[in-house]
Amino acid sequence: MSLEPAAIEAAFLDACRTEVETLKPGNVHRFAPGHGMTVETFLDAAAAAAPMIARRGSSVGERVFAATKASFEAVGVNANLGIVLLCAPLAAAAETSGRGAPSSRTDRVGALRNGVARVLAHLDAADARETFAAIALASPGGLGTRADDDVRSAPSIGLVEAMAMAADVDLVARQYCNGFHDVFDIGLPAGDSAADEVASGLGDAAALAIYLAFASEFPDSHIARKYGMETAEACRKRFESFSNSLNGIADRQERLAAALAFDAALKREGRNPGTSADLTVATLLVRNLAEARAE
Template sequence: MSAAEPSGLPAATVADLYRAACLAELDALKPGNVHGYAPGHRMVVADFVTSADVSAPPLSEPGARVGRRVRGGVEATFAAVGQNTNLGILLLCAPLARAAEASGPLAGALSAVRADFDPSDARDVFAAIRRANPGGLGRAARHDVSDEVAVPPLLAAMAEAAPRDRIARAYTDGFRDLFEIGLPALAEARTRGLAPPWTTTAVHLAYLTGVPDSHIARKHGPERAEAVRAEAGERLAGIDLATAPVERLLDYDRVLKEAGLNPGTSADFTVATLFLDALLSARGETS
């Protein structure tokens, strides 16, 4: 007898899993980011807890298009905390949330979501980006999000930004980093016997040391982002998360924050990895 085909998840489940992923990311010690061990960059954990709570309903709205989910989440967040705490998270998680409603394998549903973007998705996503105004956004020669009249197709705009932004690239390559960096790192951490929050730290470090962080690149340039990636690999080489190396990680956390370096994209991908893993598990799929 063949296994039952995965079925779609109800909105309440998607919302609960999203909140849980956001909170789990905050519990983990992630050098350079805001977390339960230390604030940073003029933000505190409470801002992110509130953001997760208020953005969950629009993110999980039944039948809503991706753009509506992103825009609704950003607007709810600004109404509650008055700043951008989760644009990257929403951009990564909204397609996953929409795909989770569908039956069949989640990867296939995610491909269908990407193929189904329409002009309203672009308008809403660009409006959300303008509202959030992420640091170092700048302007693009083509498909600039600040142009409220000539709105390009969403995938075309993401393809334009992909070489300099890994979240944009996720829209063009099927969210490959989640499947090829995040989920394998999470599985390896569990195989090693790590428990949360150290499994989450392992995911974050996989992104931090594996690829240059787009948030750092936007604010400080691609060369600095690559230097941080290399430095993180050297400083954290051989670290054993099973020993709960809080002080060693906090030392590097202070170094990054004192330099004004926030690997925010690594944190966004960490949340999305936890969310994707939880969706797969809830649907009875293996990650």
């Protein structure tokens, strides 16, 4: 597969829109704002970032910095650094994964995954410098304490090596080191197996299933940075219980009420599984890229 910038941009915008229109407890969505941000914050940030993410011939580092800068200038806050960090390598892979369209969706996903591996293998110190500049601009508390300390100086190591410094505590950094394993092997199957009735009234079934899979499987990196790993693990267990209980609720209104109650409780406590949301967008982007029309 080899996609034009317009197709990559459209796939990215659709992934961002689908994610924010789905009721993801603790995170911002169309059913309720949170953490000082609204749906419009994320849609405006996505619109600003999309052309930079999809810009043909740009390196991963260039895409990350340009998209982060454009987003920050558009909304004035760090709305999508994690999304940008995850989606830039996927966009670069979709652009360079070979000519022609494999016959099946499975083949197209495989081609994209192989393309991501090639992109990651060629990341260098220039990519690291651009990425670290983006992190410093967004000031997120970003890739964990060790890597965040390093963004204050120009790195001399490649981006994957730099990400490895935080991979044990940050799921975004981890994707750079494991070939986006969690996106392809946890997020994608969760979305593919989603039942429409489970998400009825809560937004997109695949987006909800992907989000709950990540939030139930991993202590969220954003929560861990803010409150510590013990709190993040406790929140993970709450998501696991919620996910199991949601599957057992047949009535649409009861399902919505349960999700909104969990959402409100998490937001009262300041618990925002932002990394799970970022990984959800990345997974939705993979789905969209695999279904897009190749050259």
